[in-house]
Amino acid sequence: MTRVFVGVLVSAIAVAAWFASTRFADASHTTSTAQGLAAWEQIYSVLTHPRCINCHTATNYPQQGDERRRHVANVVRGPEGKGVPGLNCAGCHQETNADSTGVPGGHNWHLAPLSMRWQDMHDQAFSSAEVCRALTDRSKNNNLDGPGILKHNEEESLVKWAWNPGRRPDGSARTLPPLTHEEFVAATRRWVDAGMPCPSGKGVVVWPLFD
Amino acid sequence: MATFRLTVNGERREVNVDPSTPLLWVLREDLKLTGTKFGCGISACGACTVHVGGVATRSCIVPISHIGDRPIVTIEAMAVDPVGRAVQDAWVAEDVVQCGYCQSGQIMSAVALLKSTPRPTEQNIEESMGGNLCRCGTYPRIRAAIKNASAQLPKGGA
Numbered sequence: 001m002t003r004v005f006v007g008v009l010v011s012a013i014a015v016a017a018w019f020a021s022t023r024f025a026d027a028s029h030t031t032s033t034a035q036g037l038a039a040w041e042q043i044y045s046v047l048t049h050p051r052c053i054n055c056h057t058a059t060n061y062p063q064q065g066d067e068r069r070r071h072v073a074n075v076v077r078g079p080e081g082k083g084v085p086g087l088n089c090a091g092c093h094q095e096t097n098a099d100s101t102g103v104p105g106g107h108n109w110h111l112a113p114l115s116m117r118w119q120d121m122h123d124q125a126f127s128s129a130e131v132c133r134a135l136t137d138r139s140k141n142n143n144l145d146g147p148g149i150l151k152h153n154e155e156e157s158l159v160k161w162a163w164n165p166g167r168r169p170d171g172s173a174r175t176l177p178p179l180t181h182e183e184f185v186a187a188t189r190r191w192v193d194a195g196m197p198c199p200s201g202k203g204v205v206v207w208p209l210f211d
Numbered sequence: 212m213a214t215f216r217l218t219v220n221g222e223r224r225e226v227n228v229d230p231s232t233p234l235l236w237v238l239r240e241d242l243k244l245t246g247t248k249f250g251c252g253i254s255a256c257g258a259c260t261v262h263v264g265g266v267a268t269r270s271c272i273v274p275i276s277h278i279g280d281r282p283i284v285t286i287e288a289m290a291v292d293p294v295g296r297a298v299q300d301a302w303v304a305e306d307v308v309q310c311g312y313c314q315s316g317q318i319m320s321a322v323a324l325l326k327s328t329p330r331p332t333e334q335n336i337e338e339s340m341g342g343n344l345c346r347c348g349t350y351p352r353i354r355a356a357i358k359n360a361s362a363q364l365p366k367g368g369a
Contacts, residue, residue: 072255073269074341085327086320086339091268092254094277100231101272103254169253 029195036194040132042179042187043153047118047135048125049177051162055110058117066175068123081111102169106161115140132198146192153188215275219244220288230276234268235259237275238285246286246315250344257343260316261285267323286315294364295322301360309347317343321357329364331357 031039046052054063062071078084083091093109118131126134134140135149144152153159163181165174179187191197217224219242226241238244238261247270250258254269261270264281289295298321308314317340324331324339331339336357345353 072253073257076338076341078338084324084335084338086260086267086323087342088266090266091260092272094273096277098272098274098277100274101233103272105277 029193031190031194033194033197036191036197037199039187039190039194040197040199041128043184043191044128044131046162046177046179046184047131049162049175051165051174051177052159053118053125055158056112056116056118058114058119058121059123062111063123077111081113082109097164097166099167102167102171104161104166104174107157109158113142127199127201129199129201132196136196136198146196149196150185150188150192154185213276215278217275217278218280218282220284221282226275228275231274233271234261234263234273234275234278234283235270238270238283244285244287248312248315250313250316255342255344256313256316257320258313258316260319260343262319262323265323265326267320286319289318289322292322294325294360297360297363298322298325298356301356301363305352305356305359307349307352307356309349313343313345313347317345317353321353321360325357325360325364329366330361 047056050063050066050068054065054068057063059070060077061075062077063069064071073087075083075087075089078088083089089109089111092103094103094105095107096105097103098105116134117126118134119125125131138144141149160181162177165176167173177184212227213230214225214227215230215237217226217237219238224242226237228237228241235247235249238247239249247261248258249271250256252271254272257269259269259271260267262268262284263270263273263278284292289299295318298318302308302314302318307317320340320343324335328335328339333354336354340350340353340357
């Protein structure tokens with residue numbers, strides 16, 4: 001009798017666990033693929049804004065300004081994306097913006113790795129599909145899964161800097177990405193929730209996208 | 212105005228300046244360390260290079276309020292620094308200087324390079340010194356002097 005009871009109990013637990021896991025799996029994709037793709041295009045509009053892509057270059061140097069000119073002083077990428085001895089990023093870029101001199105700053109100022117470049121060698125932004133594929137490739141994105149990408153977009157100090165980029169040397173404000181940071185995070189959450197769908201095809205984006 | 216306590220060339224110094232004042236002007240005007248030069252004022256030429264916390268830093272664009280407790284080292288302290296001494300000696304040996312205006316910045320960048328890379332390659336020199344401009348065009352002699360100084364340094368650095 002006891003054996004039967006235990007058997008029924010174990011079976012009940014197993015069924016409950018299966019049901020819960022099924023429910024959880026469904027809950028993890030409450031956003032449709034179409035909604036996810038729409039959210040991705042919003043994310044892409046931010047990633048290819050100069051505040052972001054200027055440090056996600058394919059070149060051996062960072063870029064500056066909305067016109068995306070080469071960085072002054074012959075600055076180069078260096079082995080860790082932080083410049084080279086004598087010409088490190090940190091030699092100018094401090095922990096916070098220096099609005100009195102127009103130099104932007106943030107913690108651990110550096111270039112994104114080449115695996116996270118979002119443009120070709122001619123300063124043309126990669127297509128939405130290409131950036132999406134790179135961003136979801138864990139061999140290129142520092143092994144981040146969906147929650148990891150969401151955390152990066154929500155919390156990383158240099159990501160957040162894009163919405164607090166300080167002033168140019170002439171005192172004017174630097175332009176901001178097309179979404180607020182809150183909208184960017186919300187779009188990332190929807191995209192991750194939809195299973196991080198990527199657009200198909202290659203396509204070519206003609207720069208400049210933004211003024 | 213605000214009071215900032217700095218460590219400059221190993222000495223504790225105190226200045227009362229506007230927090231937005233670039234480090235360069237604190238060094239030159241308040242501390243009378245005029246070896247560091249004003250060149251372009253936009254970090255493009257390297258004449259104002261000093262070391263802040265061991266990092267070669269463009270002092271013309273870093274407000275004093277951003278320095279914190281990091282030690283500042285200027286050209287005036289290079290003679291008593293083993294790498295700085297080797298670089299200065301090499302600069303004399305190679306007769307690098309023409310007008311001399313950019314040279315304190317050149318030396319500060321060269322010292323930063325050699326402290327981390329005692330045996331620099333041509334590419335190392337090219338990249339590390341690429342941000343220091345010289346209107347007299349002394350680049351070949353600067354390059355020779357860096358190699359000369361490198362040869363004087365112990366293999367693992369000074």
